[in-house]
Amino acid sequence: MARIELKNVSKSYGNHEVVWDLDLVIPDGSLTVFVGPSGCGKSTLLRMIAGLEDISAGDVLFDGERANDVSPVRRGVAMVFQNYALYPHLTVRDNIGFGLKMAGAGKDEIRERVDEAADTLHIEPLLDRRPAALSGGQRQRVAIGRAIVRDPTVFLFDEPLSNLDAELRVVMRVEIAKLHQQLRATMIYVTHDQVEAMTLADQIVVLRAGQIEQIGTADELFSEPRNLFVAGFIGSPQMNFLKGRHIGGGNIELAAGGRLHMPGHELADGEPVTVGIRPEHIVTQSETSLVSGRVDVVENLGGVRFAHTTLPSDETMVVESRADVRPKPGDNLSIGFSNRHVHIFRESGEAANRLTESAIGDSFRRVE
Amino acid sequence: MTLGTAKIDKKGTRFGNTALSATQARRLTLAGLALPSILLMVAINGYPILFAAFQSMYDGSLLNWGEFVGFGNYAEVFRDPAFWRAVRFTVIFTMAGVLGSWAVGFGLALLMLKPFPGRALFRVLLLLPWIVPIVVSSMSWNWLLATPYSLLPQAVEAIGLGRVMFLADPTMAMITVCVFKVWISYPFMLMIMGGALQAIDKNVMEAAEVDGCSGLRRLRHMILPMTARTTYIAWILMVFFSVNDFPTIYLLTGGGPLSSTTTLIVMAYRTVFQDFLPGYGVAISFIVTIALVALSIFLLRQIRKSSLQ
Amino acid sequence: MTPTNPKKRPDWARTILLLIISTVLLSPLCAVFWLSLRPRLGTDIAGPTFTNFVYIFRNTEVLLWLSNSLGVSLIAAVCSLIVAAPAGYVLSRARGRAVNAFSLTIFAVQSLPVIVFIIPLFVMFAQVSLVDSLAGVAIIYVATSISVACWMMAAYFDSIPKDLEEAAWIDGCSVFTTFVRIVLRNSLPGILSVMIFSFLLAWNDYLIALVFLRSDSQFTLPIGLQTFFQQNQTDWGPVMACAVIMMLPPILVFATLNRFFSVGGVGGSLAGR
Numbered sequence A: 001m002a003r004i005e006l007k008n009v010s011k012s013y014g015n016h017e018v019v020w021d022l023d024l025v026i027p028d029g030s031l032t033v034f035v036g037p038s039g040c041g042k043s044t045l046l047r048m049i050a051g052l053e054d055i056s057a058g059d060v061l062f063d064g065e066r067a068n069d070v071s072p073v074r075r076g077v078a079m080v081f082q083n084y085a086l087y088p089h090l091t092v093r094d095n096i097g098f099g100l101k102m103a104g105a106g107k108d109e110i111r112e113r114v115d116e117a118a119d120t121l122h123i124e125p126l127l128d129r130r131p132a133a134l135s136g137g138q139r140q141r142v143a144i145g146r147a148i149v150r151d152p153t154v155f156l157f158d159e160p161l162s163n164l165d166a167e168l169r170v171v172m173r174v175e176i177a178k179l180h181q182q183l184r185a186t187m188i189y190v191t192h193d194q195v196e197a198m199t200l201a202d203q204i205v206v207l208r209a210g211q212i213e214q215i216g217t218a219d220e221l222f223s224e225p226r227n228l229f230v231a232g233f234i235g236s237p238q239m240n241f242l243k244g245r246h247i248g249g250g251n252i253e254l255a256a257g258g259r260l261h262m263p264g265h266e267l268a269d270g271e272p273v274t275v276g277i278r279p280e281h282i283v284t285q286s287e288t289s290l291v292s293g294r295v296d297v298v299e300n301l302g303g304v305r306f307a308h309t310t311l312p313s314d315e316t317m318v319v320e321s322r323a324d325v326r327p328k329p330g331d332n333l334s335i336g337f338s339n340r341h342v343h344i345f346r347e348s349g350e351a352a353n354r355l356t357e358s359a360i361g362d363s364f365r366r367v368e
Numbered sequence B: 001m002t003l004g005t006a007k008i009d010k011k012g013t014r015f016g017n018t019a020l021s022a023t024q025a026r027r028l029t030l031a032g033l034a035l036p037s038i039l040l041m042v043a044i045n046g047y048p049i050l051f052a053a054f055q056s057m058y059d060g061s062l063l064n065w066g067e068f069v070g071f072g073n074y075a076e077v078f079r080d081p082a083f084w085r086a087v088r089f090t091v092i093f094t095m096a097g098v099l100g101s102w103a104v105g106f107g108l109a110l111l112m113l114k115p116f117p118g119r120a121l122f123r124v125l126l127l128l129p130w131i132v133p134i135v136v137s138s139m140s141w142n143w144l145l146a147t148p149y150s151l152l153p154q155a156v157e158a159i160g161l162g163r164v165m166f167l168a169d170p171t172m173a174m175i176t177v178c179v180f181k182v183w184i185s186y187p188f189m190l191m192i193m194g195g196a197l198q199a200i201d202k203n204v205m206e207a208a209e210v211d212g213c214s215g216l217r218r219l220r221h222m223i224l225p226m227t228a229r230t231t232y233i234a235w236i237l238m239v240f241f242s243v244n245d246f247p248t249i250y251l252l253t254g255g256g257p258l259s260s261t262t263t264l265i266v267m268a269y270r271t272v273f274q275d276f277l278p279g280y281g282v283a284i285s286f287i288v289t290i291a292l293v294a295l296s297i298f299l300l301r302q303i304r305k306s307s308l309q
Numbered sequence C: 001m002t003p004t005n006p007k008k009r010p011d012w013a014r015t016i017l018l019l020i021i022s023t024v025l026l027s028p029l030c031a032v033f034w035l036s037l038r039p040r041l042g043t044d045i046a047g048p049t050f051t052n053f054v055y056i057f058r059n060t061e062v063l064l065w066l067s068n069s070l071g072v073s074l075i076a077a078v079c080s081l082i083v084a085a086p087a088g089y090v091l092s093r094a095r096g097r098a099v100n101a102f103s104l105t106i107f108a109v110q111s112l113p114v115i116v117f118i119i120p121l122f123v124m125f126a127q128v129s130l131v132d133s134l135a136g137v138a139i140i141y142v143a144t145s146i147s148v149a150c151w152m153m154a155a156y157f158d159s160i161p162k163d164l165e166e167a168a169w170i171d172g173c174s175v176f177t178t179f180v181r182i183v184l185r186n187s188l189p190g191i192l193s194v195m196i197f198s199f200l201l202a203w204n205d206y207l208i209a210l211v212f213l214r215s216d217s218q219f220t221l222p223i224g225l226q227t228f229f230q231q232n233q234t235d236w237g238p239v240m241a242c243a244v245i246m247m248l249p250p251i252l253v254f255a256t257l258n259r260f261f262s263v264g265g266v267g268g269s270l271a272g273r
């Protein structure tokens, strides 16, 4: 078990800053997920925690102790790589037992612990094969086996499921969640798949260009995104964004027509804003209609349909509709939504601060 | 037993104190791994080069350095008409070696690009001139054309082209040596260019064919540009192989007749080991070295630049 | 060229064309075999015989030369691997100014003419009695093969995923044990190409042996053969029998292991740095 702390951590390759002055606490026993677009520095951050990458500035602390110069083994980390990195010349048994062997464990102990890990992961029949003779999912299990057998304090996963097909990904995702409950070790998990992030994480860290955009639980990120980037990144399909202007007194005029009354936000008169609303929060009954949109395309996912519409302002908007409403291309939809689901962002991209207790009742955002 | 997990040691710290950080240990190991090769290069290449640089400024014999003459040997070399003749033939020999072997090797690689019965066998067979020891191949060529009674001169005479003296006539000897060099070197080009051709995406070639780009036009507009980088590298390597080549010439003609096939390297060898003038001979080889090192550094930069784009 | 058609009949025309080309190109080598099997002058045996081979084994030191050559070439191949593999690993994995200088040096060494360091080496080796010794020659062979051997190893190591090493570090291997237990262990094709390359270089060398080996007992095959050839210019049979013995090992090595051998990869990797 370990609590990991990053203090003012930076990483640069030559002049190229990849991670910049980053502070982060990963609580003992938590499952923390790093998400962010490709190239944002997730892997780099994870590898710095693992001890595979030098830290250009700042400190990495394990249980309060500086670990910058400590080798990966002595940090007690185990890592599962995206392409598994199984040793091709060793059998599955030897692959899993390799770390124990390097640590000088006895033959019997290695055998016992490898069997135990194999039992947990249901890979006993594979123990005498070589990695080349395994399927992707099986390799993935072996890679996880190699990590758990050493009883590490910290598990690191770098996009471990991205090479699996969609179905297997769901199965393995559940198994990793189970594993976390069972082992209660600190786990850090890197992914660019926000569904994986939302389903697994105790704590999600959203990264962009080497900096943290927001840290929070899945619910917090979903309902209280701190800025446009997080709002757009979390949730599928994406949040809709509409241009507007605060005309004073909490009234916002949308470029697409219609007016919202959103009191309690710290906005100047005449300030341009972006209004965000998730597709699932849109209602298409005429009584709440705010703007109207022409349907271009309808995606039918079975239970839900997503209508892609164009507003009078030429902005596009995705509308989720349940079974009872069946929009067709060419239809005009009257689009409305309740104020409590609306997110307001200032021109800088930051969410507008609220002045009073909001309808959602969560108040941490009032901090200046 | 828990491994790698939080073992709090006696001092109460988790990681304790180590003399070396993980990074330092890694750097040190890598330096250690490079060390044997560095030592070898210093002992067998570096030190002798320095030694040679000094020796080229003396006019003595093999084991007795003699008088210090400064750059006298170099000045003398540059005044020596034999040196300039050797430069001329070195250039001819190198150009012929590079371009000739490239043309033959690339042509064969193109011929063998598509599958046909026996392709695997031919791939190995055609590499033989490169694998067979030079002593053996020079001997076989000697048998083939050295004397007027050898097979090739007899054959040429029989078809009415008169008496051709392949190794006794200076011009003919130059041509023969160049052809011999091409024959020895084309397999190297065949291998490298064959690899480059196979690396070309099949779909691109097929797309070109669909677009009606075939035959010579495909060669010019598709294949040559796509293998240009490899061609460039292969040429550079072959320049070095040719300029530094000693046995190819020495074993076939010994540099003769009338020094017509003497390259700089052969000249340096003969000056040192037959005329026993090490200072002078080393000066010659040093001029070659400096030219080649300069060339190699320049070309390495060039390739790096082109590979960045 | 004709459009590709998977159902096309085998391209025999091309086979015949290449057969003709190969016959022309390989005729000098065929002549070697043919001459070695031709009955000796003055005997009345018709058809191929091995009398030439019997003759050279009886009347020359060919067996000694052969064992000298084999010994030197094998030692050179092994030593070259021992030196080049770690250096190639550094070239493949380490980054930085020092590494750039290192790779530039290795590249420059490749371009040095052997002749330029042979004289000083001769003087050096004379002081430590390595002249006229097979060990001395083997050392120089390792040095002459080192550049290409390093690049070949580096090119091969480049193809080994870095993750594999990182996994090993995390499993508790040091950089050195990772190199030996993980990287080298999975580099057999690369190791074989380097050894083949160095073996052939040593086996085929003429110049270094010519300068350094002075006495009959130390001769390698090329020198022995050349000496023998100079003494028996007109008696081609035994000379060619000797030549056959000399060219068989490289041909055999190459024919069996050529699938591991790729110079193309080296060329490509040279450009990458």
Ligand SMILES: Nc1ncnc2c1ncn2[C@@H]1O[C@H](COP(=O)(O)OP(=O)(O)OP(=O)(O)O)[C@@H](O)[C@H]1O
Pocket (backbone or CB within 6 Å): A013, A016, A018, A036, A037, A038, A039, A040, A041, A042, A043, A044, A045, A192
């Ligand atoms: N060795 C390196 N040298 C220079 N730049 C590097 C190096 N490794 C990574 N980078 C850069 O660092 C940035 C972050 O890389 P990183 O691998 O951490 O991204 P990532 O978030 O894991 O992306 P992905 O989702 O694609 O895996 C990238 O812009 C990358 O180009």
Ligand SMILES: [Mg+2]
Pocket (backbone or CB within 6 Å): A042, A043, A044, A158
């Ligand atoms: Mg990554």
